[in-house]
Amino acid sequence: MRGRDILLGLAIALAVAGGLGESVFTSGGPPASADADAHDVKAGEALYLRYCAVCHGDAGRGDGSSAAGFATKPADLTDGRLMNALPDEFLLSIILRGGPAEGLTAGMPPFADFLSEHQTRQLIRYVRAVASPPFRPQMAKPLVTPPNAPRQPILFSHVVHAGSFQIACQYCHADARRSEYAGLPSVERCMGCHKIIGAQDNPEIAKLHDYARRGQPIPWIRVFKVPEFTVFPHKPHVRVEIACQTCHGPIERMRVVGADTGPKLGDDLVRFLGFRPPARALTMGWCVDCHRERNATRGDHAPLDCVTCHH
Numbered sequence: 001m002r003g004r005d006i007l008l009g010l011a012i013a014l015a016v017a018g019g020l021g022e023s024v025f026t027s028g029g030p031p032a033s034a035d036a037d038a039h040d041v042k043a044g045e046a047l048y049l050r051y052c053a054v055c056h057g058d059a060g061r062g063d064g065s066s067a068a069g070f071a072t073k074p075a076d077l078t079d080g081r082l083m084n085a086l087p088d089e090f091l092l093s094i095i096l097r098g099g100p101a102e103g104l105t106a107g108m109p110p111f112a113d114f115l116s117e118h119q120t121r122q123l124i125r126y127v128r129a130v131a132s133p134p135f136r137p138q139m140a141k142p143l144v145t146p147p148n149a150p151r152q153p154i155l156f157s158h159v160v161h162a163g164s165f166q167i168a169c170q171y172c173h174a175d176a177r178r179s180e181y182a183g184l185p186s187v188e189r190c191m192g193c194h195k196i197i198g199a200q201d202n203p204e205i206a207k208l209h210d211y212a213r214r215g216q217p218i219p220w221i222r223v224f225k226v227p228e229f230t231v232f233p234h235k236p237h238v239r240v241e242i243a244c245q246t247c248h249g250p251i252e253r254m255r256v257v258g259a260d261t262g263p264k265l266g267d268d269l270v271r272f273l274g275f276r277p278p279a280r281a282l283t284m285g286w287c288v289d290c291h292r293e294r295n296a297t298r299g300d301h302a303p304l305d306c307v308t309c310h311h
């Protein structure tokens with residue numbers, strides 16, 4: 001028992017020392033005082049000028065003295081349209097572990113040997129302060145790390161594409177509004193942008209070019225799937241404007257998509273004992289609960305008969 005207490009104390013001490021405690025206790029609490037905030041921004045600016053300005057430029061616009069040497073240019077850190085949606089954890093990861101940690105190029109080096117997590121958070125405060133349009137904390141919702149995220153053949157990040165660059169879901173999943181399937185983008189669709197973007201120095205995008213050259217589709221691993229004997233059509237659901245996220249979760253905040261779906265034995269046992277746990281996503285109960293609810297509250301005509309969902 002004592003041993004466990006000591007371990008727990010140690011874990012808390014480490015978490016606090018590492019700044020985890022800080023974020024846990026400050027987020028949602030009263031805002032830090034304006035003085036402390038100004039101090040962080042100032043400290044962040046000094047670190048920025050020392051470590052980042054050579055590449056990202058004195059004002060953060062991506063035009064430092066070394067910038068010309070990179071095929072993929074240092075990011076314009078003042079561009080709020082791209083930066084504001086990126087959560088602190090994403091920036092922290094890139095700054096401490098380098099671009100490849102999030103699928104970006106090694107042109108962005110790791111700074112874990114030079115910066116503590118506390119200093120990195122001060123840097124992030126500074127970067128937030130120079131964003132235009134201005135940054136507001138509610139713009140960057142935290143990353144979501146869903147369970148059962150497979151290792152995909154290419155590190156493709158929805159945080160970058162749908163979060164930061166705000167490419168519309170249906171630009172890539174273009175079949176959703178007209179067919180049963182949402183569809184995954186073809187290699188050609190990816191290449192429409194990546195013939196140029198990242199083509200010279202991003203190893204993840206080099207893999208994409210390899211598939212294109214060989215004329216092969218990318219073997220993405222499926223995450224959301226109902227059994228063969230069940231029909232799920234996207235089209236009617238998209239037509240009544242149910243957001244993709246209602247069924248799939250906040251995809252734009254997932255660096256790798258994953259989900260905990262389908263029937264679970266434990267739930268069946270709990271139900272057998274007379275309880276009613278909320279239906280798990282992609283189970284029959286989940287489909288039917290929403291259909292009943294929508295028919296009752298919005299006058300929809302979602303099917304409840306067996307054959308429409310099973311044939």
Ligand code: HEC
Pocket residue numbers: 048051052053054055056066070072073074075077082083091094095099103104105106107108109111123164202
């Ligand atoms: C040696 C040059 C270099 C230095 C030094 C450097 N960066 Fe970068 N940084 C880059 C490049 C190049 C990219 C673009 C990577 C890509 O898009 O593949 C980048 C990208 C980034 C991004 C990602 C932005 C986005 O839109 O996803 C952030 C954040 C960032 N840098 C912050 C910093 C900070 C903070 C520092 C200082 C601690 C720093 N960088 C130092 C070259 C550098």
Ligand code: HEC
Pocket residue numbers: 072102103104105154155156157158160161165167185186189190191192193194197198202204205208
């Ligand atoms: C509408 C344009 C567009 C399309 C379509 C597109 N991308 Fe991107 N992609 C971008 C931009 C912009 C970046 C950011 C580049 C940077 O900052 O270095 C990016 C970054 C990436 C990266 C590195 C960051 C990450 O996500 O890990 C990979 C890998 C990537 N794309 C793969 C793909 C694949 C695979 C497809 C097709 C399924 C695709 N992209 C479709 C615009 C696009």
Ligand code: HEC
Pocket residue numbers: 152156158161162167168169170171172173184185220221222223224225244245248251252256257
């Ligand atoms: C640039 C293209 C692109 C954009 C934009 C994009 N996606 Fe994706 N999406 C992909 C690719 C490629 C995959 C397959 C790899 C993976 O699972 O990450 C995927 C996978 C998925 C999956 C999992 C599919 C499965 O295997 O079951 C869902 C759900 C999804 N996307 C929803 C969305 C939503 C919602 C949005 C908008 C918020 C969105 N996507 C925006 C390219 C894109």
Ligand code: HEC
Pocket residue numbers: 169170173176180181182183184224225226227232234237238242243244245246247248282
């Ligand atoms: C009402 C719930 C629901 C909504 C809304 C929904 N999906 Fe799906 N989605 C599912 C289910 C269920 C599956 C599994 C279907 C299967 O196995 O045939 C799925 C599968 C997928 C897949 C896997 C590949 C494919 O072709 O089906 C992608 C990608 C996807 N959805 C993206 C989207 C996008 C993008 C949107 C919004 C435009 C969206 N979904 C809206 C429930 C939904």
Ligand code: HEC
Pocket residue numbers: 226227230262263282283284285287288291303304305306307309310
């Ligand atoms: C709104 C769509 C929908 C309707 C209506 C529906 N089902 Fe299902 N059903 C599903 C889905 C999705 C699954 C697969 C997931 C699961 O097993 O929960 C499923 C699974 C099943 C299974 C397999 C269960 C298991 O444990 O493997 C049976 C049997 C079944 N349904 C029978 C029926 C019968 C009988 C009706 C009519 C009273 C019906 N379903 C109506 C969507 C539906």
Ligand code: HEC
Pocket residue numbers: 226230231232233236237239240242246247282283286287288290291294300301302303308309
């Ligand atoms: C978030 C709510 C929601 C969920 C979850 C949902 N549906 Fe639906 N579904 C609807 C609504 C609303 C409609 C009616 C659309 C209309 O009125 O045209 C519908 C319609 C349908 C239709 C009828 C299509 C047609 O052409 O008439 C089928 C089949 C269907 N859903 C299957 C499923 C299956 C299978 C699942 C689970 C895997 C599911 N739905 C989950 C809301 C939902």
